[in-house]
Amino acid sequence: MKEDEYCELDFEENILQSPINRREFLKITAGGIFVLFTLGDTSVLAQQRRSSGRSGTPSDFNAYLRIGEDGRVTCFTGKIEMGQGIVTSLAQMLAEELDVSLETVDMVMGDTNLCPWDRGTFGSMTTRFFGPPLRAAGAEARGVLMELAAEYLEVPKDRLIAKNGVISDKSKPQNQVTYAQLAKGKKITRRLKKEAQLKKASEFTVIGKPVKRTDALEKVTGKAQYAGDVQLPGMLYACILRPPAHGATLKKVDTAPAQKINGVQVVQDGDLIAVLHKYPDVAERALAQIKADYDVPPAKVDDKTIFQHLLNTAPRGSTAAEGGSLKNGESQSSITVEETYLNSYVAHAPIEPHTAVAKIEGNKITIWASTQSPFGLQSAVTNTLGFSAENVHVLTPFVGGGFGGKNYNQQGVEAARLAKLTGKPVQVAWSRKEEFTYDPFRPAAIVKIKSGVTESGKLALWDYHVYFAGSRGAQQFYEIPHHLTAVHGSGWRSTPGTHPFRTGPWRAPANNTNTFARESHIDTMAEKAGIDPLEFRLKNLTDQKMVRVLKTAAKKFGWTPSKAPSGRGYGIACGIDSGTYVATMAEVEVNKKTGHVQVKRIICAQDMGLVINLEGARLQMEGCIIMGLGYALTEEIHFEGGKILDLNFDTYEITRFSWLPKIETVLIDDKNAPAQGGGEPAIVTMGGVIANAIYDAIGVRLLQLPMTPERIKEQMIKG
Amino acid sequence: MKEIIQFKLNKKPVKVTVDSDRMLLWVLRTDLGLTGAKYGCGEGYCGSCTVLIDKRAVRSCILPVKNVKGKEVTTIEGLAKNGVLHPLQKAFIAHDALQCGYCTPGMILRAYSFLQKTPKPTHSDIIKNLDGNLCRCGSHNRIVQAIQSAAKEMKGE
Numbered sequence: 001m002k003e004d005e006y007c008e009l010d011f012e013e014n015i016l017q018s019p020i021n022r023r024e025f026l027k028i029t030a031g032g033i034f035v036l037f038t039l040g041d042t043s044v045l046a047q048q049r050r051s052s053g054r055s056g057t058p059s060d061f062n063a064y065l066r067i068g069e070d071g072r073v074t075c076f077t078g079k080i081e082m083g084q085g086i087v088t089s090l091a092q093m094l095a096e097e098l099d100v101s102l103e104t105v106d107m108v109m110g111d112t113n114l115c116p117w118d119r120g121t122f123g124s125m126t127t128r129f130f131g132p133p134l135r136a137a138g139a140e141a142r143g144v145l146m147e148l149a150a151e152y153l154e155v156p157k158d159r160l161i162a163k164n165g166v167i168s169d170k171s172k173p174q175n176q177v178t179y180a181q182l183a184k185g186k187k188i189t190r191r192l193k194k195e196a197q198l199k200k201a202s203e204f205t206v207i208g209k210p211v212k213r214t215d216a217l218e219k220v221t222g223k224a225q226y227a228g229d230v231q232l233p234g235m236l237y238a239c240i241l242r243p244p245a246h247g248a249t250l251k252k253v254d255t256a257p258a259q260k261i262n263g264v265q266v267v268q269d270g271d272l273i274a275v276l277h278k279y280p281d282v283a284e285r286a287l288a289q290i291k292a293d294y295d296v297p298p299a300k301v302d303d304k305t306i307f308q309h310l311l312n313t314a315p316r317g318s319t320a321a322e323g324g325s326l327k328n329g330e331s332q333s334s335i336t337v338e339e340t341y342l343n344s345y346v347a348h349a350p351i352e353p354h355t356a357v358a359k360i361e362g363n364k365i366t367i368w369a370s371t372q373s374p375f376g377l378q379s380a381v382t383n384t385l386g387f388s389a390e391n392v393h394v395l396t397p398f399v400g401g402g403f404g405g406k407n408y409n410q411q412g413v414e415a416a417r418l419a420k421l422t423g424k425p426v427q428v429a430w431s432r433k434e435e436f437t438y439d440p441f442r443p444a445a446i447v448k449i450k451s452g453v454t455e456s457g458k459l460a461l462w463d464y465h466v467y468f469a470g471s472r473g474a475q476q477f478y479e480i481p482h483h484l485t486a487v488h489g490s491g492w493r494s495t496p497g498t499h500p501f502r503t504g505p506w507r508a509p510a511n512n513t514n515t516f517a518r519e520s521h522i523d524t525m526a527e528k529a530g531i532d533p534l535e536f537r538l539k540n541l542t543d544q545k546m547v548r549v550l551k552t553a554a555k556k557f558g559w560t561p562s563k564a565p566s567g568r569g570y571g572i573a574c575g576i577d578s579g580t581y582v583a584t585m586a587e588v589e590v591n592k593k594t595g596h597v598q599v600k601r602i603i604c605a606q607d608m609g610l611v612i613n614l615e616g617a618r619l620q621m622e623g624c625i626i627m628g629l630g631y632a633l634t635e636e637i638h639f640e641g642g643k644i645l646d647l648n649f650d651t652y653e654i655t656r657f658s659w660l661p662k663i664e665t666v667l668i669d670d671k672n673a674p675a676q677g678g679g680e681p682a683i684v685t686m687g688g689v690i691a692n693a694i695y696d697a698i699g700v701r702l703l704q705l706p707m708t709p710e711r712i713k714e715q716m717i718k719g
Numbered sequence: 720m721k722e723i724i725q726f727k728l729n730k731k732p733v734k735v736t737v738d739s740d741r742m743l744l745w746v747l748r749t750d751l752g753l754t755g756a757k758y759g760c761g762e763g764y765c766g767s768c769t770v771l772i773d774k775r776a777v778r779s780c781i782l783p784v785k786n787v788k789g790k791e792v793t794t795i796e797g798l799a800k801n802g803v804l805h806p807l808q809k810a811f812i813a814h815d816a817l818q819c820g821y822c823t824p825g826m827i828l829r830a831y832s833f834l835q836k837t838p839k840p841t842h843s844d845i846i847k848n849l850d851g852n853l854c855r856c857g858s859h860n861r862i863v864q865a866i867q868s869a870a871k872e873m874k875g876e
Contacts, residue, residue: 083819083856212815219820220808220827222755222795229754237749281745282738351759351767351855352821400757400821401855432760619815619858626857649764649853657846657859 352400
């Protein structure tokens with residue numbers, strides 16, 4: 001699928017070649033056995049690169065592994081850990097191919113001095129695109145070790161066996177050598193050239209097993225370090241003066257009252273006015289003393305009028321898919337349905353706000369940042385502050401949630417600028433209010449669908465237009481002879497004047513919107529055709545993978561056919577994201593007086609090909625489902641022009657414990673299929689499945705996300 | 720106004736000379752260098768700054784440091800005893816009850832406080848008591864399971 005291409009999923013065109021080239025790399029690294037590789041080393045991506053004509057990866061290498069002289073295996077990658085669990089699953093892949101225990105593997109992530117260039121961690125791409133070359137590199141390293149062992153033990157290679165970091169003679173097991181012994185005093189560097197022989201699924205001992213998170217001990221003891229936990233001698237905490245609304249301009253400012261506070265330093269550099277102090281709370285208090293007058297442009301749009309505004313500014317659509325003729329489709333249809341679906345702006349709202357610490361020494365700058373894109377930050381600081389790339393060192397401690405929101409690195413550049421201006425190490429940790437203001441929200445979007453079904457219950461017409469959500473998940477997968485899918489405007493690269501503030505990719509960008517609209521609409525068609533919604537889907541599907549996940553979910557759920565609304569509050573929705581197939585079923589209860597929805601039960605079946613970490617994959621599915629309840633039921637940014645009205649968790653409501661449904665996840669572990677994405681797919685069905693369940697409960701169709709009690713009551717009155 | 724504030728922190732006596740109106744969270748994180756308690760919202764809505772004052776969970780981002788004078792403050796760093804993890808910490812690991820881990824210290828300490836009063840909690844007791852602590856990654860169900868299994872191991876201790 002086009003939208004699954006690695007390059008297409010890039011968030012910012014911000015390519016900077018790795019400051020570490022091979023020559024530099026060989027200079028800085030210690031002894032051991034190295035295998036260098038890039039994402040482009042396996043056929044999946046190579047094929048895509050040919051088709052897109054663009055390369056998202058450097059031509060040299062963008063990751064490597066080392067078998068150290070102590071026998072430990074280290075993977076150096078620009079990917080980062082933000083909760084999605086790749087710190088564990090990538091280590092599993094290496095342990096598998098190298099025949100070492102998981103405990104022997106260390107992950108060095110998101111450090112621009114140690115790790116070669118990487119585009120960033122997003123799009124559920126790590127396992128899909130980084131996994132295969134990582135495994136191949138592991139296999140390559142194992143091959144090198146086998147060659148060395150054959151020489152060392154004076155035994156032909158085919159008589160050797162590797163286990164737990166030890167290579168021994170099959171016929172004389174006491175004749176053995178460890179990886180550490182083999183790596184000692186060596187410096188062997190291999191560039192992964194061809195696809196190495198990966199292990200077959202039947203040989204797996206680590207891949208596919210449920211493995212607990214390897215970072216859990218640090219995280220339950222408070223030892224895990226996040227960017228805000230980095231404290232340096234002489235460091236100042238900065239609070240930045242912000243306008244009351246996006247688009248406001250500063251007229252007059254008086255910083256004198258802040259300057260009077262002991263130990264406070266005020267810095268002004270063009271648009272950047274900041275108050276710094278050795279305590280963050282004192283800096284915050286001092287900032288409140290600054291008197292500033294702004295020109296705030298009159299609000300032209302708000303959260304209610306935005307949809308009409310977007311439709312007015314929408315560009316012509318680009319065709320994502322088409323077939324047959326819409327005219328023929330219409331004439332073949334006995335019933336046609338036309339509907340418009342809306343969704344509001346949504347915040348990423350990670351519990352850790354954007355944070356960065358910057359320190360300058362001579363012509364070098366070091367930045368610790370909560371970022372999904374450490375090399376993006378390196379590039380931004382290089383461009384903004386005039387450091388040369390090799391003198392910008394970005395480190396990524398644990399990231400306290402990202403969900404697509406931590407790709408832009410504004411806070412990292414702010415910290416770097418302030419470190420330069422003050423000559424001291426500076427920490428910029430956004431307040432929750434700043435987080436809700438400068439977060440690149442998921443864009444408000446509109447989907448218009450006109451569809452038709454024949455007398456025999458077959459979909460014949462599908463005319464689909466999505467505005468400003470983006471293309472991911474827009475292409476439908478039902479068997480429809482006459483169809484058109486048009487994408488109007490991008491999910492986040494829009495012309496000025498489109499959105500009143502910045503928008504960006506939000507977990508499974510575009511797909512939440514597209515799946516909500518498509519799956520709601522499919523249910524409406526099923527109802528008009530007088531067919532049970534599961535049966536209707538199966539009748540109009542030939543994609544056997546989708547058929548299988550739907551049947552799997554239905555079996556687990558105990559789905560029995562009925563025409564909606566049955567009063568049971570059952571819902572169904574399915575979707576494809578990041579190569580993964582998802583079918584979700586829900587049972588909800590709707591309080592007709594208050595409009596409150598309680599989701600009682602969710603069953604989610606997922607086919608993600610080979611599952612690397614059975615436990616981690618389930619945890620991601622559960623996370624998707626629980627987070628998805630928020631955008632389905634409550635999450636919505638209210639605003640007047642550029643002024644954001646939801647600035648904390650009191651009005652911006654994310655999922656709480658009391659909302660929890662009973663959740664059951666089913667993984668179709670297709671061990672012989674390539675591993676697909678896991679961090680995002682299961683969230684895409686959440687809007688649709690709850691909308692359909694609400695309809696089944698009370699016969700009211702919600703056309704706008706989130707489905708708040710107010711909107712439900714309003715629809716009930718409208719009937 | 721600067722004042723000398725004395726209290727016990729993770730079993731050890733500490734003395735800080737601070738403006739006593741400053742919030743405990745920042746005194747812990749900056750003056751005392753304990754960064755386990757996290758800033759999440761600054762207004763007491765999310766619970767990631769939770770610490771224990773005399774074994775009761777409080778939100779340190781809205782608690783002036785003068786309020787802990789003479790009291791016993793426990794942060795996540797002080798929960799393990801002599802390097803042995805608390806049953807709650809063990810249970811969070813065993814149930815994979817975390818993802819990004821940022822809310823985890825607050826969750827564990829909130830659960831600790833609640834289990835003191837309710838040693839044999841039902842599922843709905845746990846949900847009710849944890850409802851004010853936010854987790855964005857969606858580890859909620861596993862957190863509930865972890866607390867249930869820790870409660871069994873603790874047997875009311």
